[in-house]
Amino acid sequence: xxxxxxxxxxxxxxxxxxxxxxxxxxxxxxxxxxxxxxxxxxxxxxxxxxxxxxxxxxxxxxxxxxxxxxxxxxxxxxxxxxxxxxxxxxxxxxxxxxxxxxxxxxxxxxxxxxxxxxxxxxxxxxxxxxxxxxxxxxxxxxxxxxxxxxxxxxxxxxxxxxxxxxxxxxxxxxxxxxxxxxxxxxxxxxxxxx
Numbered sequence: 001x002x003x004x005x006x007x008x009x010x011x012x013x014x015x016x017x018x019x020x021x022x023x024x025x026x027x028x029x030x031x032x033x034x035x036x037x038x039x040x041x042x043x044x045x046x047x048x049x050x051x052x053x054x055x056x057x058x059x060x061x062x063x064x065x066x067x068x069x070x071x072x073x074x075x076x077x078x079x080x081x082x083x084x085x086x087x088x089x090x091x092x093x094x095x096x097x098x099x100x101x102x103x104x105x106x107x108x109x110x111x112x113x114x115x116x117x118x119x120x121x122x123x124x125x126x127x128x129x130x131x132x133x134x135x136x137x138x139x140x141x142x143x144x145x146x147x148x149x150x151x152x153x154x155x156x157x158x159x160x161x162x163x164x165x166x167x168x169x170x171x172x173x174x175x176x177x178x179x180x181x182x183x184x185x186x187x188x189x190x191x192x193x194x
Contacts, residue, residue, distance in 0.1 A: 002040045004030060010051040014091055018048045056112070059087045060119055067123050073131030073192075077185040080123070084153075085178045121146045128192070137192040149188050156180050 008029045012021040023044055027034045041047040062083050070076035124146035131137035139145050157177055 005037055005040055006050050006054050009047050010054055013048065013051050055091050056116065063123050067127050073127055073136050074189050076127040077189060078182065081178060081181045081185060085174065089174060120150050124149055139192050152184055153181055156184060
């Protein structure tokens, strides 16, 4: 039941946003009582966090799968960019930054972001190591290069957002970030070639 609640909340939060979704609406979607929701989640905020965690796990599983299936390092990097872009567009209404402003959740958010960064660095490190094993790339420190690459990508995502992070990002901004990320990935890949 807990997973059904999270799935229903994620569906509503993705479409309407968390702030415009009520626990009553989620209960109605599930044909259950609001009390049933509160049995598993003490408040909407905890349900929102659970929905964010589920979306994040789905995202990382997709990243890992795409990286594993790629035949070249460049293909893997481009798949990561496409996956990130699709995820951001699909889940832009999850109001992640609104959750981050909540003082009670700051510790959780900090830990979650740290784990996410570490996981993404491992994925990128694996791509670089596989590229080196295939003779496509060369580097003495794949993990350090992966961390640099990931932080550069984060910088690109944030550099074009000139407004409050809780506001929606336009389609043009999404596309500009994607284009710049592709260019940066090519620069990184070319710098790692023999």
